[in-house]
Amino acid sequence: MSVYTSIENHQLEDFLSHYNLGHLVDYQGINAGIENTNYFVTTSTGEFVLTLFEQFSINYDELPYFLELMAYLAEHDIPSAHPLADKEGHYLRQLKAKPAALVQRLRGKEVEIPTLAQCHAVGKVLGRLHVISPHFPHHRANGRGPHWWKTTAERVLPCLKAEDAYLLQAELHFQASYQHSDLPRGVIHADLFRDNTLFEGNTLCGVIDFYYACNDVLLYDVAVTVNDWCTLPNGYLDEQRFDAIFESYCENRPLTSLEFETWTVMLRAAALRFWLSRLQDLHFPRPGEITHTKNPDVFRNILQARIDTQEEHILSLKKYRQ
Incomplete structure (x- = not known):
């Protein structure tokens, strides 16, 4: 979860216009991990995580597997972030010519020394x-x-x-x-x-x-x-x-x-x-x-x-x- 691809405010606003999530309030890159580009996104209706899938990370044809899995687990009592469907019912869209998805932002933070x-x-x-x-x-x-x-x-x-x-x-x-x-x-x-x-x-x-x-x-x-x-x-x-x-x-x-x-x-x-x-x-x-x-x-x-x-x-x- 790093930032390999920068996005501008107007690009994100256009992306969000395809969802029923209100207007953009704030966003920031997630400075952790090593694979895809991730941002915290806040809109007038809630908080989400935006992922842009980098070409070196994942075969694009496999993306539906991951998103369907996250939805399946969330619907079977695993605390997974459920993907958000756009106005047409799709989990996956494009942003800056890269596949992108929004998921629910979950509560909590990571632990360093676990109890x-x-x-x-x-x-x-x-x-x-x-x-x-x-x-x-x-x-x-x-x-x-x-x-x-x-x-x-x-x-x-x-x-x-x-x-x-x-x-x-x-x-x-x-x-x-x-x-x-x-x-x-x-x-x-x-x-x-x-x-x-x-x-x-x-x-x-x-x-x-x-x-x-x-x-x-x-x-x-x-x-x-x-x-x-x-x-x-x-x-x-x-x-x-x-x-x-x-x-x-x-x-x-x-x-x-x-x-x-x-x-x-x-x-x-x-x-x-x-x-x-x-x-x-x-x-x-x-x-x-x-x-x-x-x-x-x-x-x-x-x-x-x-x-x-x-x-x-x-x-x-x-x-x-x-």
Whole structure:
């Protein structure tokens, strides 16, 4: 959620004229994230988020998937921002020759150091999402799965110091041994970091930024979430936060025996994926007016910590197995 494309007041006013949202009061760029162009927009009838979809971010043909998914989740008790239809009933329009959409602006703000109650809330909503998501009628492959890992690794490897290159190649070799064809699948958020949730106190008011959502292994989504929400500064897991997420998740969707056996592999896969994306953003940045590059070493250290403590993660799951 960065600003790559600037818009003028008159351009936004013209865009809003196609909606029944009153007149423009104010707007400002959202200085966070790294993918699309986002603005907070205030009109005489309410507050909204405007997203302009950048060409490097998303295949335009896939945009209806994301918008329909957000509407589907909002209509099934997931606190997702429902897209707004224009006067003709369409969620998607054009602004500055780019696809654009308005969604409801949800209450709350992101958290930096989550409380146990907030972790419990995230685990609960993720479990709920995974119960209903297999019934969503549309399908999208994971664009940042193993094939993307391989091609991105080839691109960034020449930029790495020897020990990081060795770690990256060794992990790719390890992950290639697993196919996960028998694991439960459905729609996953695939990026449920703390900055993609909105809280008021310990109340979860919103899950946002579904633009990595896809059909994939549900357990992978849990691992992505745990790696961000439960990681200490040294890269290791905070056991209390982990228990809060895992317990509330399993109350909604108990894991299968095979998922328990694959858990440590998934933790490593989730760390690998975000290490690679941050390496790519660091070494091959995209131009933008307001953009952020996040430190790849965070996920390099998480990956190493997951490797070092694999046996501990296996033991920590014993109490959850039936």
